[in-house]
Amino acid sequence: MILSVQGITxxxxxxxxxxALSLPDLGPGLTVLAGPNAAGKSTLLRAIANLAAxxxxxxxxxxxxxxxxxxxxxxxxxxxxxxxxSGSSLIVLESVIAALRASGEAPRADExxxxxxxxxxxxxxxxxxxxxxxxxxxxxxxxxxxxVRGPQVLLLDEPTSALDLAYQxxxxxxxxxxxxxxxxxxxxxxxxxxxxxxADRIAVIADGRLHSTGTPAEVLTREMLASVYRVDARVETxxxxxxxxxxxxxxxxx
Amino acid sequence: xxxxxxxxxxxxxxxxxxxxxxxLVAALAVAAVAALLLDILTGPASLPLADTVAALLGQEVxxxxxxxxxxxxxxxxxxxxxxxxxxxxxxxxxxxxxxxxLAEPFTLGVSSAAALGAALAIVLGVTVPFLxxxxxxxxxxxxxxxxxxxxxxxxxxxxxxxxxxxxxxxxALNFTAAALLxxxxxxxxxxxxxxxxxxxxxxxxxxxxxxxxxxxxxxxACIPFAIRAAWRLTALRMGEEQARSFGVDTRALRxxxxxxxxxxxxxAVSMVGVIGFVGLAGPHIARMLVGEDHxxxxxxxxxxxxxxxxLASTASKLVVPGVLLPIGLVTSLIGLPIFFALILGGRTR
Numbered sequence: 001m002i003l004s005v006q007g008i009t010x011x012x013x014x015x016x017x018x019x020a021l022s023l024p025d026l027g028p029g030l031t032v033l034a035g036p037n038a039a040g041k042s043t044l045l046r047a048i049a050n051l052a053a054x055x056x057x058x059x060x061x062x063x064x065x066x067x068x069x070x071x072x073x074x075x076x077x078x079x080x081x082x083x084x085x086s087g088s089s090l091i092v093l094e095s096v097i098a099a100l101r102a103s104g105e106a107p108r109a110d111e112x113x114x115x116x117x118x119x120x121x122x123x124x125x126x127x128x129x130x131x132x133x134x135x136x137x138x139x140x141x142x143x144x145x146x147x148v149r150g151p152q153v154l155l156l157d158e159p160t161s162a163l164d165l166a167y168q169x170x171x172x173x174x175x176x177x178x179x180x181x182x183x184x185x186x187x188x189x190x191x192x193x194x195x196x197x198x199a200d201r202i203a204v205i206a207d208g209r210l211h212s213t214g215t216p217a218e219v220l221t222r223e224m225l226a227s228v229y230r231v232d233a234r235v236e237t238x239x240x241x242x243x244x245x246x247x248x249x250x251x252x253x254x
Numbered sequence: 255x256x257x258x259x260x261x262x263x264x265x266x267x268x269x270x271x272x273x274x275x276x277x278l279v280a281a282l283a284v285a286a287v288a289a290l291l292l293d294i295l296t297g298p299a300s301l302p303l304a305d306t307v308a309a310l311l312g313q314e315v316x317x318x319x320x321x322x323x324x325x326x327x328x329x330x331x332x333x334x335x336x337x338x339x340x341x342x343x344x345x346x347x348x349x350x351x352x353x354x355x356l357a358e359p360f361t362l363g364v365s366s367a368a369a370l371g372a373a374l375a376i377v378l379g380v381t382v383p384f385l386x387x388x389x390x391x392x393x394x395x396x397x398x399x400x401x402x403x404x405x406x407x408x409x410x411x412x413x414x415x416x417x418x419x420x421x422x423x424x425x426a427l428n429f430t431a432a433a434l435l436x437x438x439x440x441x442x443x444x445x446x447x448x449x450x451x452x453x454x455x456x457x458x459x460x461x462x463x464x465x466x467x468x469x470x471x472x473x474x475a476c477i478p479f480a481i482r483a484a485w486r487l488t489a490l491r492m493g494e495e496q497a498r499s500f501g502v503d504t505r506a507l508r509x510x511x512x513x514x515x516x517x518x519x520x521x522a523v524s525m526v527g528v529i530g531f532v533g534l535a536g537p538h539i540a541r542m543l544v545g546e547d548h549x550x551x552x553x554x555x556x557x558x559x560x561x562x563x564x565l566a567s568t569a570s571k572l573v574v575p576g577v578l579l580p581i582g583l584v585t586s587l588i589g590l591p592i593f594f595a596l597i598l599g600g601r602t603r
Contacts, residue, residue: 074501085493102489103501
């Protein structure tokens with residue numbers, strides 16, 4: 001299974017957010033999109049999910065996803081937003097069932113939705129209302145809604161931004177599992193130490209272009225951190241070969 | 255195994271929640287029928303209960319009773335029920351597709367446009383050609399209400415059709431129609447002005463079987479499509495982008511929902527004039543009762559609207575004995591305090 005993202009251009013009004021951005025072909029595995037704020041990472045993710053108007057092509061095994069009918073595309077692509085709206089009084093379980101049934105009939109939808117909640121360890125929330133959950137709990141529900149259709153490609157926009165350490169670990173373990181089972185997982189992450197620990201590949205986006213891409217060891221270098229993030233940082237290896245990034249100061253060099 | 259057992263109990267709990275909601279919807283249906291009967295049984299001509307029931311069942315009764323029940327009370331009572339249902343269903347769909355709990359047909363200028371249409375007929379005598387004169391006011395109101403919502407959709411599409419834009423355009427439309435209405439009132443004769451004021455207060459008194467049939471047909475045409483869209487509308491409660499990622503064509507969903515809203519609201523307003531509140535309160539009460547799963551929320555809204563307007567119709571005959579108050583006044587004066595009590599009660603719970 002190969003996802004090919006080619007020549008994606010997105011404009012918001014007159015501002016060019018993504019400039020004919022292409023990624024190298026992505027196979028199964030966990031790819032992290034990294035880069036400074038406003039670099040275009042979330043926009044790229046939303047363009048791949050066909051949620052942002054764009055030019056360019058997103059193909060899965062030669063099939064143009066942008067041309068598929070919405071219901072068919074939703075069976076292939078799962079999207080987890082940074083936050084679910086807080087104003088709905090739907091209960092968690094029916095919101096996950098709706099994620100499955102909105103695109104048509106789904107046999108045993110109730111069972112499937114419950115199974116996903118159990119796998120993510122949030123079955124205790126099943127009968128709670130969305131507007132009575134914390135931001136982190138809602139984010140986990142967003143993950144459940146993305147997973148419930150069993151999509152081959154998972155797109156996640158800053159999935160850990162509101163999560164505590166336990167939920168963070170649970171979410172990343174699940175993403176790792178999805179990747180190891182042969183799915184293509186793409187997540188926007190700001191925490192580069194987390195990216196180094198969990199990702200197979202990192203693609204660094206800066207100013208609407210692809211800056212660099214490769215394994216965490218190839219991408220996370222002192223030079224990249226200085227040129228993209230303007231920080232002076234050390235990339236160090238600690239116990240069990242884990243990579244950590246230690247920031248010393250703002251980068252003052254030329 | 256433990257997981258399986260837990261899943262079963264959660265599943266059983268979800269199913270029982272569904273059954274409870276279905277039972278609530280059924281109870282609302284029973285309440286609607288009861289409210290209808292109560293409405294038929296009350297009126298200025300104090301008919302004996304037995305005679306009224308006998309007339310309803312088609313048995314032999316005095317000719318006067320027969321006429322009062324079948325030609326006066328029944329069309330009024332059924333019209334109240336159907337108009338309440340139409341306005342509340344329109345309000346429910348509108349609140350969901352515009353992602354705004356304050357949306358109802360009247361906040362978006364439908365009532366003002368309809369009133370403007372009525373005024374054109376009453377004040378200037380401008381009506382649709384080839385229609386019986388008795389239908390002139392209703393036909394005008396219907397057409398202008400439809401035109402208002404069509405214009406709204408067109409304007410909305412120019413700017414991508416997002417909910418905020420639609421609401422802003424709707425409010426602008428509301429003020430424009432209201433200003434034009436004031437202009438017509440300014441030039442109207444005393445007679446025409448009185449007729450117009452009466453119309454804008456909302457009245458069931460002129461209900462006829464033809465009008466009842468029209469509203470019934472509109473409801474029958476809209477309800478199946480609304481129910482078919484229930485899961486998609488539920489998904490829209492998670493926001494535009496989430497619904498799209500679930501595979502919902504949100505633009506088409508919003509467009510067709512607004513077509514249904516247009517027909518329901520225009521039909522209702524053209525028959526009975528301006529009746530606010532039901533389109534707002536029906537969905538709110540329904541949401542408190544059955545939540546936001548639209549498989550239950552839509553029918554519950556519709557039935558709540560029917561019950562509310564049916565009870566208002568009864569009240570309009572009883573508040574001042576011997577006087578039939580305009581129903582638009584009754585829904586506002588009696589309905590609003592009850593509605594506030596419900597909301598405040600719900601908050602403190």
